[in-house]
Amino acid sequence: MTELPNFYEANMALLKKHHPHIWATIDSDSCEPMGEIFLSPNGQPNIKIVTKEGKEVALHDLNQPASEVRQSLNSVPEESTGIVVLVGMGLGYILIALLQQRPKIRHIAVFDLEPGVFKQALQVMDFSTALTDRRLILSFGSHPNVVSLLAPANKALQFEVVHKLQHLPSFRYNESGYQELDKEVFEFINDKSIAGATDQRFGKMFINNRLSILNSIHHNFLLEGLKGRFAGIPAILVAGGPSL
Secondary structure: OOOOOOOHHHHHHHHHHHOHHHHHHHHOOOOOOOOEEEEOOOOOEEEEEEOOOOOEEEOOOOOOHHHHHHHHHHHOOOOOOOEEEEEOOOOOHHHHHHHHHOOOOOEEEEEEOOHHHHHHHHHHOOOHHHHOOOOEEEEEOOOOOHHHHOHHHHHHHHHOOEEEEEOHHHHHHOHHHHHHHHHHHHHHHHHHHHHHHHHHHHHHHHHHHHHHHHHHHOOOOOOHHHOOOOOOOOOOOOOOOOOO
16 A cells, blocks of 8 residues: 655644744644545545534545646646645645746735644655755645735736636535635735736826926925924824825
8 A cells, every 4th residue: 555655744844844834833732634645546636624514535536646636737828927825735845846847826825714724735745856945935724915026026916917726626615714714815806906007007197297396486385484384383294295
């Protein structure tokens, strides 16, 4: 019988070096391994989880766990230089494939609810390439600080294509939880995309307006005549810009 691989110590060492905030979560006593790892007929690791309703759900195809990779790669053009946001990851087949086969992508961000599943993945999956890739952004748990986590990808979110993918088996395991997580991430991405589109559409006009105002400031609304007229009278400065 084929034995399960053991990458845990090597993966944890890399996680501590490159993603210390995630390492601290995984290494804590409160983070228990979640689900049961098993080998599929083709020898690839898989994991099954029991839902709150008592139903057993596998997070990957029972026969070929990595079969989900092809559809995800088809959703991200080979020459894309934007950002991929993956909600839910299972054991990480999609993540590893994206990092290896989409080298021009600027950032790949993963948002998942279950650090316990990732703890299992660290045992059986070789993340040596993924965890050392500077493009990788990781988040585990509900209500992530999306603003802080995606700060390195700020420009890409505003001015490039964002590919948002869902690991659907994770949603089947916990539909309400992953839907809420997906909504939080989407709302932030959408706001950034709108801001970026506005800048691209009207950016030149904004700059021209600012320059024209700066050019006229020293000719209008001179304040020399007000000097000393209100001595001893309290004042509140509302704004210092020419928009007043």
